[in-house]
Amino acid sequence: MVINVDIRKTLRSGDRVFELDARFESASTRVVIYGPSGAGKSQLLKAVAGLMTPDQGRIALAGRCLFDAAAGIDVTPQHRRVAYLFQDYALFPHLNVRQNIAFGLQPGWRNPLARVDVEAVRYWLAAFELEHVAQQLPHQLSGGQRQRVALARALAPQPGALLLDEPFAALDPGLRERMRAELDALQRRLAIPMILITHDPEDVRAFGDHVLRMNQGRLEEHAP
Numbered sequence: 001m002v003i004n005v006d007i008r009k010t011l012r013s014g015d016r017v018f019e020l021d022a023r024f025e026s027a028s029t030r031v032v033i034y035g036p037s038g039a040g041k042s043q044l045l046k047a048v049a050g051l052m053t054p055d056q057g058r059i060a061l062a063g064r065c066l067f068d069a070a071a072g073i074d075v076t077p078q079h080r081r082v083a084y085l086f087q088d089y090a091l092f093p094h095l096n097v098r099q100n101i102a103f104g105l106q107p108g109w110r111n112p113l114a115r116v117d118v119e120a121v122r123y124w125l126a127a128f129e130l131e132h133v134a135q136q137l138p139h140q141l142s143g144g145q146r147q148r149v150a151l152a153r154a155l156a157p158q159p160g161a162l163l164l165d166e167p168f169a170a171l172d173p174g175l176r177e178r179m180r181a182e183l184d185a186l187q188r189r190l191a192i193p194m195i196l197i198t199h200d201p202e203d204v205r206a207f208g209d210h211v212l213r214m215n216q217g218r219l220e221e222h223a224p
């Protein structure tokens, strides 16, 4: 993947003003953006996913322009082909594991008669060892299982890139280690480009082929 980001955004709440001014370019498939709470990491990831609109600038992924304020280009989140995994996983609480994974494969309005690919759902249930909990609801799962469902749902539509916001923050230390190893193996197997944001130095060690540091809305290259 080659990603190019050069964006600016002013966020205001009451008297507080936050200026995001983020520029980076990477050809790595494992980019980690590291920085303290409130640095602007989530806002940056949301801009790449299309969930936040910058005031100015450009975003391109693998040669495809996703956003260009000057040219009036703003590809919808659904058409960006990036999977965004939220901090809290954001599973649908009223859908079971199978339905949550199938959700990512729902036929869109363009193709309403297409059927959900049952084989694909089966594949992802097996890949993440979730067959035995396929009928369970998110609140009936462990933290690690919930995370696997979220990953399976994000990967099922075969996105071009995976964006992860603090993917292990909600897990206890033992499970965090295991899920880190699982994601590490999975990312290598699928060779899917990934941008991970975190304030945990262990994530930097495990995934940071290219590490950028974010502070007060700005990015800088992180020396190894």
Ligand SMILES: Nc1ncnc2c1ncn2[C@@H]1O[C@H](COP(=O)(O)OP(=O)(O)OP(=O)(O)O)[C@@H](O)[C@H]1O
Binding pocket: 011, 012, 013, 018, 035, 036, 037, 038, 039, 040, 041, 042, 043, 044, 199
């Ligand atoms: N909708 C909003 N309106 C105004 N300010 C906002 C809004 N969303 C976020 N901010 C501010 O933008 C800044 C960056 O927030 P962001 O969530 O990107 O930080 P972060 O680095 O991801 O932090 P954390 O690691 O705690 O998630 C914060 O100061 C926050 O208060």
